Amino acid sequence: MSRVLSRRSVVALTASTVIASFLTTACSGGGSSEEAPSSSQGTPAATGAPSGEPGGRPSQVTLPPVHAGIDYQLGGPSTPAPGVTVLARDHTAPPAQGSYNICYLNGFQAQPGAEKEWEADLLLRDQAGKVVMDKEWGEAMLDIHTEAKRKRIGQKLNTWIDECAAKGYQAVEADNYDTYTRAPDGLLTADDAKAFLSLLAAHAHEKGLAVGQKNTPELAPARKEVGADFAVAEECGQYNECGDYTAAFGDHVIVIEYTDSGMKTACRGWGDRISIVRRDKKLVPAGSVGHLRQTCGTS
Template identity: 30%
Template structure:
């Protein structure tokens, strides 16, 4: 072992001489990010693996309507009790638990665990919600605690939201590779706890993350003509749980039928829902 360690140290020293690693904090951080982004997916273990075309319901606000005949319910992690989750599962329903992995929400039970240095700009249109510095060890520890909470409540999987801060204006100089590393961290941490995990939006990284995530959750790819970017999930027999909010789709039956025809052809599990994700109305293409 000593011989192997000496060889490794020697190789590392030579590599540092050639590349200048350790010459500055920024280079060291970049190397750490590169190493983190190269982490292989956790593939061994028992967790829920849904298939393409799985039906679902998504409700994050209001009194939960548990009466839809679907295979998956996507509900809020903090606002859903263990009993609520168990009752859904007793009806042969899988439960995905939503939480934000990329933003601070001032009303959450664990809000006081975040430090000010990790809080960035406010999310446009969402009062009391700020982007997080996903490079922070403290942020990662809080997210691991949230995954532990999901496990303890009996969730079958999780939907971590806002995992595309680098494409927005978070108040931090986040890079694509740092976001990729963070998303891979979330996926592996979920699988290590026996939880399925969905990739929320972040379409630019689909090809890099398809092996890490069990399904996708997408908002408005139809509105922005981006749905084709999610087909790698369908090709891997992993569902795309998709929602649109356009009022035209709720009021115009012809437009809604055309939309569903296109989404069904793609193999998506598409819903038309209120932006607040309450139970005021629901249209399903399945």
């Protein structure tokens, strides 16, 4: 779970506003100015662990390059800064040409106000029959506790995955893998979460997309079981979790920090191995008030 406002900054954006933001910034040549990453950083063509390893990754799937220049653009797309070769954007946004693109999905919860887009029985309900909300973000939790419901929910998510592949993304990340930790009365379990991510991962792999595990370090050891190829970890430096991810994923870890202390910890411990960036908490596009993007060499 994101501990700050970051991933939710994309909630209010519709597909049209995201694309408009991208076109406006691209035409103006926007992007933060900074030194280019060192030559040791990867390129979009770099591959990950050997194909066909346990976890079901097919040979056509390519992992993000490690120790790369990255940006996390969930608040709206903008022209990548010099040296950026890996980008994460919302599934409603277009990918960036010439970069390795990761497609963000809210995989385990409905977006705020989007409950009506789901069939009523696919929303998790408590003993009184009320929809269970993630109160911090105002999102209804999806009911993934049975195989039948996981398949029905997966059908909707798979259409988004298909759109990601059709647009030219190379990978997907499904947010809120850790929803089960916030569900009351044991309504959801870790096994439910793993089963659902496995379903999504299998479909993504069929479409040639790599699969990123979003946060949830406690389930990192199960990454081969569920088919996760790399990790996207928010604030692992801030919360001393980076080692939990590298123990499972090796150097295939993408870190987003939001505080100076977290960034310093991540860079000091892992800056020569994995991809690390500091962003502003709302992830606003480059050129917007409040935009911040720093790397280990510039922070």
